[in-house]
Amino acid sequence: MNVLPAWSAAFHGGQLATVLSLPLPDVRDWAFAGSTGAGVKVAVVDSGVDGGHARVGGISGGVALEVDTSAPGGFRVVPGPHEDLVGHGTACAAIIRSLAPEAEIYSVRVLGANLKGHGALLHAGIAWAVDQGMSVVNLSLSSKSEKLFAPLHEVADEAYFGGTLLVSAANNQPGPTYPSQYSSVVSVAARRGSGPMSLAYNPRPPVEFGAHGIDVDVAWSGGGSIVATGNSFAAPHVTGMAALVLGKHPTLTPFQLKSVLQAVSDNADPSPT
Amino acid sequence: MSDRAALRTAVAAVRALYDAAACSLALVDEDGSTLVYVVADGVGADEIVGVSLPVSRGIAGWTAMSGQPMVVSEVAADARFARDVAESTHYVPTTILTAPLFDADGEASGVVSVLDPGVVADREWTLAVLGTLAAVMGLLVATGDGTPGTEDQARLAALGRRVLDAVEDLGP
Secondary structure, X not given: OOOOOOOOHHHOOOOOOOEEOOOOOOHHHHHHOOOOOOOOXXXXXXXXOOOOOOOOOOOOEEEXXXXXXXXXXXXXXXXXXXXXXXXXXXXXXXXXXXXXXXXEEEEEEOOOOOOOOOHHHHHHHHHHHHHOOOOEEEEOOOEOOHHHHHHHHHHHHHHHHHOOEEEEEOOOOOOOOEOOOOOOOEEEEEEOOOOOOOOEEOOOOOOOEEEEOOOEEEEOHHHOEEEEOOHHHHHHHHHHHHHHXXXXXXXXXXXXXXXXXXXXXXXXXXXXX | OOHHHHHHHHHHHHHHHHOOOEEXXXXXXXXXXXXXXXXXXXXXXXXXXXXXXXXXXXXXXXXXXXXOOEEEOOHHHOOOOOHHHHHHOOOOOOOEEEEEEEOOOOOEEEEEEEEOOOOOOOOHHHHHHHHHHHHHHHHHHHOOOOOOOOHHHHHHHHHHHHHHHHHHHHOO
């Protein structure tokens, strides 16, 4: 049992307002039915991913970005296998795997052992994922730094125009963080009492989507699991759903995908009142 | 009252409020990598004060990293539980409630932990109240040197001390 993370309030405390969506008949079937996420490349920008964890079931590759003051940009890029320094990235990857079992998951490690990271690494991690042609990028992390507002905005726009969907968790504390505040990303907060495939759309952004993130049984380091709460664990549910949609409809652009996610939301109604 | 004495009073009051076996406060060091237990009350208090551990370890560490108050009803079944740290205090709890303290920048500056509360832990009020009290403790930490940065901070800290006094009065 946990108290709600910041930004979750929009999805609680009464009936969620109905939102008008595109008139798509049987939209959940159209979006998800029969899809496994096969062929969809998903990057998890986080603390690393333990591909050997039973609930992750292997990953397709990855890269670790590490501080190196002697390198251009102040960091170095280390391709290949790496461990999860916390368990947080493994938790996110396992959630994605549980929804989209055949998605190709790539680990992009930018966080250290205390779940902290340099803004340059976050920026570089997103840029790497865009350069590699990832279809969806899970960002269960964000930055409060105003200095990073413009650089992260720029790379988020590059992702948006280049066909990479950024799914960005809002911070667990009040206040703006980036890139979750940008309209070019799919921003997510935790929603109480919702199942893994449930989704709600917030008619009063900046946080647009609410997903399963309260008291979630998640994979953790050492092959174990924990019960945890946080917007961090809501975002990968949306990432998994996005991977499923793209598995069936691979040509959808990020803005089309966001419209589909809104249309499959529990509080969406295609009938104007 | 010194800052450390005020914090000691605070954890004793929280322990009384929750009818708990112990209550402790750990602070995050400047580079955000280590938690150091600075005051405690109840069983194992003498042993835990002065203990430091990486923020990446333990349920308190997770609370500092995630910024989320939490309750773990069966710590033995939780992969985050730092059993060796608990064993070093000669007391291994069953249930832990934690809540983060925050500094003026919104960064976690510490964690208050309640071990084996006598009240039913898995209730809405337990974490909501602990989170509120942790916020007050955060102000005590921020203004602990007696030179608060702003008048607002000083007023809030004074309010916090009154709240803590009231909580202490409610104890058994």
